Amino acid sequence: MNHFPQAWGRPRDDIYGHYNSSYLQTANPTQHTQSPVVTGTSVVAIKYKDGVVIAADNLASYGSLARFTDVKRLRKFNSSTVLGFGGDVSDMQYLDRLLNDLDVKENYSHADDEASQLSANNLHTYLSKVMYKRRTDFNPLWNHILVAGISSESEPFLASVDLLGTTFSSPSLATGYGAHLAQPIMRKLVPDEEAVKGISKEQAVDVVKECMKVLFYRDARSMDGYSIAVISKEGIEIKENEKLENQSWQFAERIRGYGTQVN
């Protein structure tokens, strides 16, 4: 035990290396998030005739470390919308608080008035303005968000907004690796808005589960425990502790370095 308070609770340089001082509090200029820290990977979502199915795994990574394995990245907002967050988890939690405050305020101003509730498209517009403002201030919220729900016209609604405030909508959407791996699978089912009308809830759920499986196979920052939500006029069904089913690792047999073979 040493008697010098400066040493207490501090890693020793000779053992742990030089302390990275850039994390210390100072009177320097305000620091902004310039890169994400704890991150969530892909979110996938697809529209069907009566609503939207959305899914994301429950992993929050710290770089390549699978740091938190029980983080729910689908967040419910009132009874018509679910948000799926990719990117920085602390920014997600900030946005979740922001939206909860908004929800509380909305409930105070028009309590029990179903018709004047904020719908999915309203929420998407709100979020896109928050994100665009923050990028304009050079202080971005490091997320790519999918907004899934029912619009004010009582139609299925699916749109996305990213850290730059870029928005777009499509019959199926996916963030991160999902844009490369899941979108081709989902677009085969719903190439256009017309095709959405012929898709049942079961078909949509099946294709989303298939996408989560493909992502688990190929995305190193993914996990087999995931959340899935179905949003329709009847309300939101959300399951937060799903496990991937029917995994087949047979494809690995033929890939050198994937299976058990050494060379």
Added chain:
Amino acid sequence: MSSPFSINGGAAVAMVGKDCVAIACDLRLGLQSLTVSNNYPKIFPYGDVYLGLTGLATDISTVSDLLRYKVNMYRLREERAISPQTLANLVSSSLYERRFGPYFVSPVIAGLNHKDGKPFICGFDSIGCIDFAKDFIVSGTASDQLFGMCEGLWEPDLGPDELFETISQALLSAVDRDALSGWGAHVYIIEKDKVTKRLLKGRQD
């Protein structure tokens, strides 16, 4: 702008017609934004096969001379003229020889096959990858503009006169939207037993 491909500027294009082919180039030679010559043709005849070269001017001379030497040697050894297909492979292998220190040129070939008289055009990247196109080949600093023009104006089976009008309009309008190309053009229309060379007076700015 300091890319070797866009120091001197220039544009070339080749097109297929009905029993004929056309190849054309602009006449500008520049040093970045300064024009140093308005009479610098970029098409070189090798018998009745024509080669267009755009890119770095020094490499245009080197490559055109190198190929003249190689084509002459071919003719002496084989005692026959080189066909467009053979020239294409000669250009390709000559460029690939310099795979890790390439000539900064984008060649274009146009000609009629000696045996069956079929139109042949092709283009290359600077290390010799051949692009066998059935319609048209563009190259040079105005290649984007040429792609837009050719894609809009070209149609299959154009006769020699229509092909001349098409390639001329495509080249002139394209180089007018490129600061590094222009100052007139040369157009060759190659038919079975006739080659027509026309000099176009384009915008002088």
Added chain:
Amino acid sequence: MAGMFAGPQEMMGYSFNTAPTSASEPRQHSFYPYTDNGGSTLGISGADFTIMAGDTRSTSGYSINSRHVPKLFLIGGEGPKNKGARIVLSVVGFAADGDALKEKLDKEVKMYKYQHGKPMTVSACAQRLSHILYNKRFFPYYVHAILGGIDEEGKGALYSYDPVGSYEREQCRAAGAASSLIMPFLDNQVNFKNHHIPGSGEGHDLKPVVATPLPKETVIELVRDAFTSAVERHIEVGDGLQMMILTKDGVEEQLLPLKKD
């Protein structure tokens, strides 16, 4: 016992006293606030009409975000659906800036009518748009804007802008990813550049064809040709073609399919 009261200089082996107590320097800014969402737009004005067009693909790098993201927006009119609007804005470049610009211009045109009791003229709207863009001179809206409408004399009006607000009234303009492919085609087919009257002289004495306003049907065909050509040769252009045809009777919108590959 002496060690107990020894100063830090005797604490060999412990290196904590060299640990800094404040951050040495702020970390590097690495956030880039722009992206390119691809796509192309074009506008052509005629004697009594203006046609605006744009593809509906949205991209990020080599990925397609969506096959239906319009780049043409109605400006002014009534309510969120812009009922009765007579001005169209097209924006291509960074889509988030494009949306922000559209919302700002739309708000100001609507405020103008609210405050002055009459709709804004196209020329006034065009100048306002220039000012909006210049206001962000040192953190620009990363867009190439084209504004279309019908002027006070009933003629087709078309204005094009650079990202910081310099603008010009023109007969035709292509913007965006495939502008370099489309613009020379428009010069040739709309303004008859490099067209001459046969036999009217030699060399530069050859009389050029004077550009006259084209009929609406011809222009629509040219727009479709321009975009089908651009789709063939540019990977960021495709999926759908949105056209807005502005006449004295209002705005007619058309949506045509383009290749999705």
